[in-house]
Amino acid sequence: MAKLYFRYGAMNSGKSTAMLQAAFNYEERGHAVLIAKPAVDTKGDMGILSRLGFSRKADFIISPESDAYAVFQRLREEVIRKTGADVKCLLLDEAQFLTEAQVDDLLRIALLEDVPVITYGIRTDFQTVAFPGSRRLLEVSHSIEELKTICRCGRKAIFNARKLQDRYIFSGEQVAIDGVAVTYESLCGTCYLTESNGVLNAGRRQWPVAYTFEPDPDFT
Numbered sequence: 491m492a493k494l495y496f497r498y499g500a501m502n503s504g505k506s507t508a509m510l511q512a513a514f515n516y517e518e519r520g521h522a523v524l525i526a527k528p529a530v531d532t533k534g535d536m537g538i539l540s541r542l543g544f545s546r547k548a549d550f551i552i553s554p555e556s557d558a559y560a561v562f563q564r565l566r567e568e569v570i571r572k573t574g575a576d577v578k579c580l581l582l583d584e585a586q587f588l589t590e591a592q593v594d595d596l597l598r599i600a601l602l603e604d605v606p607v608i609t610y611g612i613r614t615d616f617q618t619v620a621f622p623g624s625r626r627l628l629e630v631s632h633s634i635e636e637l638k639t640i641c642r643c644g645r646k647a648i649f650n651a652r653k654l655q656d657r658y659i660f661s662g663e664q665v666a667i668d669g670v671a672v673t674y675e676s677l678c679g680t681c682y683l684t685e686s687n688g689v690l691n692a693g694r695r696q697w698p699v700a701y702t703f704e705p706d707p708d709f710t
């Protein structure tokens with residue numbers, strides 16, 4: 491039985507690089523793979539861009555209305571017809587932008603089609619709240635693995651702070667991908683709280699317990 495994998499990390503943790511490496515490893519051994527990404531990512535249209543400079547075209551784009559299972563089946567048959575070889579793995583970049591139903595489809599592909607599905611994505615948005623696709627992946631994946639990156643202070647980064655020019659901003663839409671002035675910086679929890687003045691989730695969720703944020707005295 492094949493499995494569904496979720497490899498998550500903050501921005502700039504090398505997710506696209508890791509995915510392209512995984513594709514290379516399969517293909518080096520003569521195995522066919524399919525690479526997909528959700529349509530909402532506008533960074534490179536069909537392209538998968540690695541910050542190390544590698545790039546590659548996705549085999550298919552999944553729009554919010556796409557039947558991911560049906561598209562996969564059709565492309566798998568096409569690969570078999572053209573090459574005589576079966577698809578050994580489905581790789582998916584920017585998985586946070588999938589719908590929850592599409593994540594369920596990925597699980598069905600692994601279980602019913604017996605093809606491993608390896609997804610790469612960001613766990614939470616700039617307000618520290620899970621993307622719907624990532625939340626579903628955390629719920630149903632067989633294997634969850636963190637790809638690590640480092641905060642400006644040297645700790646492990648776990649959050650993605652949004653910046654407008656040089657200022658951190660904590661309000662706005664969930665998706666604003668690399669717009670004209672918007673950028674992201676991976677931060678550890680302590681640095682995020684320092685910049686947000688102790689606020690997590692931007693007030694989107696109300697907790698019953700009040701708290702007061704005291705900056706870490708050891709933090710410089």
Ligand SMILES: [Zn+2]
Binds near residue numbers: 641642677678681682
């Ligand atoms: Zn930090």
